[in-house]
Amino acid sequence: MESDPARVRIVDQLLFRFIKLQDTVGERLIPATLASLREPFEDWPMRDRLNRLEKLGYLDVDNWLAWREVRNRLAHEYPDQSEVRFAALMAAIDAAKTLADCIEIGAPVLKPARSPLPLLTTHQPLSAVRYPYPHL
Amino acid sequence: MRLQPNEVNAIAQAAREAFTPGTSVFLFGSRVDDSKRGGEIDLLVEITEAMPPAELVRRRTRFVSRIYRLLDEQRIDVVIATQVQQDSREVVAAAKREGIQVAQV
Numbered sequence: 001m002e003s004d005p006a007r008v009r010i011v012d013q014l015l016f017r018f019i020k021l022q023d024t025v026g027e028r029l030i031p032a033t034l035a036s037l038r039e040p041f042e043d044w045p046m047r048d049r050l051n052r053l054e055k056l057g058y059l060d061v062d063n064w065l066a067w068r069e070v071r072n073r074l075a076h077e078y079p080d081q082s083e084v085r086f087a088a089l090m091a092a093i094d095a096a097k098t099l100a101d102c103i104e105i106g107a108p109v110l111k112p113a114r115s116p117l118p119l120l121t122t123h124q125p126l127s128a129v130r131y132p133y134p135h136l
Numbered sequence: 137m138r139l140q141p142n143e144v145n146a147i148a149q150a151a152r153e154a155f156t157p158g159t160s161v162f163l164f165g166s167r168v169d170d171s172k173r174g175g176e177i178d179l180l181v182e183i184t185e186a187m188p189p190a191e192l193v194r195r196r197t198r199f200v201s202r203i204y205r206l207l208d209e210q211r212i213d214v215v216i217a218t219q220v221q222q223d224s225r226e227v228v229a230a231a232k233r234e235g236i237q238v239a240q241v
Contacts, residue, residue, distance in 0.1 A: 062205065065201035065202075065205055065209070066198070069197045069200040069201045070197060072209075073196075079225050083189045084192060084193065087190045087192065090190065090193075091190070091193050
């Protein structure tokens with residue numbers, strides 16, 4: 001694959017977009033969700049923010065940490081065998097689908113209040129998740 | 137070795153939750169050198185037999201994210217190798233040479 005620049009570019013884009021998506025949820029969606037819930041989150045460490053959102057039913061901390069691992073793995077060069085790197089890429093695509101779903105679930109709270117939302121799990125069938133980033 | 141007892145415990149617990157019995161975990165890299173400071177945690181996970189890549193990635197994610205939960209997110213580099221199979225990666229050879237065992241599942 002390294003010999004095909006067009007494919008390398010697509011894979012690079014994919015990695016970049018996943019990292020970006022993960023970072024955006026952490027840096028913007030989580031604070032925005034807590035702000036709209038009128039939680040005094042400004043001085044809270046990330047772990048407290050995650051725990052609070054889990055308690056309120058907006059995310060699952062174990063899922064979040066797994067996405068962080070996938071993100072961090074993509075962000076660094078590891079001397080993995082090529083088939084393992086491919087599997088890691090596929091895992092990132094799966095994670096991106098669930099993560100994008102998290103954005104859809106989080107979005108309503110930024111508008112007027114709604115009823116509590118169901119927990120996210122990575123175990124739901126991916127076919128059931130609408131993926132709002134067709135350009136990826 | 138520059139790991140606190142709670143860090144060793146967290147790695148052992150995460151290994152039990154992510155890997156099957158017979159798996160060993162070794163610390164290598166800068167953290168085995170007492171004269172250095174800080175740095176990421178480099179771990180070699182030795183599994184008893186090869187597994188499909190997708191399963192390997194899944195278990196690796198579970199292992200590291202469990203450590204994140206117990207110790208908070210930090211730089212943790214994990215290399216997985218099988219005990220019997222030859223592994224041509226230089227990092228695996230170095231890890232096996234200098235590694236200090238920190239967990240046994």
